[in-house]
Every structure is written in C-alpha cells, then in structure tokens.
Amino acid sequence: MKRLVLTAPRRLEWAEAAPSRISQPTAAVVRPVAAATCDFDHLLVRGTMPLPLPIAIGHEFVAEVLEVGADVARVAPGDLVIVSFQVSCGTCDNCRRGFSSACRAVPWLSAYGLGALGGDWGGAVSDTVAVPWADAMLRRLPAGIAPQHAAAASCNIPDAYRAVVPQLRQRPRADVFITGGAFANISHYAVAFAHGLGARRIDYFSVDDEQSAKAERLGAHVVGSPSEVATEAYEVVVDNSQDPELLALAVRATAAAGLLTSTTMYPRPTTPVPLLAMFERGITFVTGQPHVSAHLDDVLSSLASGTLDPAAVTTAVRPWSEAAEAFGAGAGKVVCVRE
Secondary structure: OEEEEEEEOOEEEEEEOOOOOOOOOOOEEEEEEEEEOOHHHHHHHHOOOOOOOOEEOOOEEEEEEEEEOOOOOOOOOOOEEEEOOEOOOOOOHHHHOOOHHHOOOOOOOOEOOOHHHHOOOOOOOEOOEEEOOHHHHEEEOOOOOOHHHHHHHHOHHHHHHHHHHHHHHHOOOOEEEEEOOOOHHHHHHHHHHHHHOOOOEEEEEOOOHHHHHHHHHOOOEEOOOHHHOOOOOEEEEEEOOOOHHHHHHHHHHEEEEEEEEEOOOOOOOOOOOOHHHHHHHOOEEEOOOOOHHHHHHHHHHHHHHOOOOHHHOOOEEEEHHHHHHHHHOOOOOEEEEOO
16 A cells, blocks of 8 residues: 655655554554644654654544454444544543543554654555554544545644633633644634634734734634733633743733643753742643544534534645645645545
C-alpha cells in the first residue's frame, strides 16, 4: 500500500508500506476517505517541533471500515467512521474513567501521525490503517455529515470542545478570551463553539492577522494588542499560542475562579507561569491532550445539531492526490478527500 511520509522538513513523499492487518480480535482495518491537516502537522512539517523522521503523516481522518476482528461489536465493514487519533483500549481503569489520553495499555503519546514517538501506528494519509481497539477508537459518522466536515473530529475539534463546551454549559453566557498562535485551528474551533453556545462576549488575540480575521468571521471580537485585553475579566479562557508571554496574558485575563485551558504544549523543560496570580484568584488551569474517545459522541452531536459548523473553519477541500501539497504547505485547515 502507499502512504504519505514526512522525510525532512517540508519534504513529503509517497512511499510503499506493508498492508494493514487484523492483529487481534478487537482490531479493525480501515480505509481513510478524508484526512485533515492539524496544527501539530504544521509544526512537524515546518520543523519547529522536531521528532524522529520519517513520519507517516496525518492523524485526523474519516475512514471506511474494511475488516473487523471477531470481538468488534460497534462497527462493521462498510461503515464510515471517525478515528480517534489517540490509541486507547477502552477497558483499562483510565479509559473507563474517560481518560483516553492516559490509556494504560499503551505508552504515553501512542497516536497516529507521530512516527516513532507515537509508537509507529502509521498515518492517516495511507491506503489503509490498522485500529487495534475498534470499539473504543471508532464512531460511526452520523447520517447527513460529509466526511470532509468530520475529519477534524479525530483531534482538533475535541480539543476545542474540552476547552470551551463544558465550561459554557457550567457558566452560560460567560465572557470568553481566546489566543491564537501555534494551534490556530483549535483556536478557531473554540471561537465557533463559544459562538454557537451563546457566549456573551468572545475576545480573540493573535499576532497573526489572518488568524484574527478568521476568528472575527467566526464570531469573535478581535483585540488589537495585549494591552487592550481586560485583566481578570473572563470566566473562560483558552490559550493556543505556544508563546509564554501570551500564556501569561491568558492568566492575567482570567477572572477569579475562572477556567483556563492551554491546548498547546510548551516544549522547553520549564516555562514561566505567574502562579501567584493563579493562586490569588483560584484559577483552574488544565493542560495536556484532550481525551478524544470520551468526547467523540458529544462532539458528533454538536456537528449533527449545528452547534458547530466545521466547514466555516476549513480553508480548502482538495483531492487525495494533492495531499503532499496540502500537508506540505504547513498552514491552514485543509481536508483531502479520496476521489
């Protein structure tokens, strides 16, 4: 089979690989039909998040089920499914508590599209992909939702969901502040979720004018400079920047007893964080990967109900044959659809 492989920064090549196979009774083999570029893909392609190469690229995808093991009950051959980018068993104590990013059956960071760091599970831009625990990692695509609109439900959409939706359900009509930056796509999905849930005010800041313009189209009020961001004013705050100064800005913006989620990772061993301010105001700070499998059912309900329109975030839809160019661009939210 063929798969798209990152061999050097901004160099992607189609390569031959062994066919995917059923490895255990809980497994499935799927054929990706739509794959989306993720913020982390862009970091890999640009070389700003250096991981051991080569990497079979891609981890956001909708696929057709080709084959299932004897113990698979939730999906069947022919189903269109969303595939969680995280590899998780669904049955360990952490998975049962909804902590799929901390599954005990596999090492931390086991995922598609991360190469050796993620356990060499392969990538989404491939002819076929093996899914070791199909019942835990796959969800049927709801009727009426096109694959290109759901591909990001593997990663970016659940990441934005966990940063905004539970918070606004707990605190309806709260004011929201969101930073753009390295994880721009997540920031835009977060704006769209907040707008769809009726947040009273959504303020957005990014040093990137294109990111800001897109956030404005999605319903945010763009703040011109960090000095204009109100201090201690927002009950719900989302940091997507990978910039320590903007992380500190997000902390300053968070109101007393506010909820601050950082969706991005800070790759240095230490990162300055104004802990005193967080302590004084009793801020709840959450970071780390989203627990994708735990959120997928609600995420799909949001797509089906229209709470989130993923098409508004998508930059372009391109044919599968142009995946190398789409992923190699290193920016935007592009979905490649198999012809």
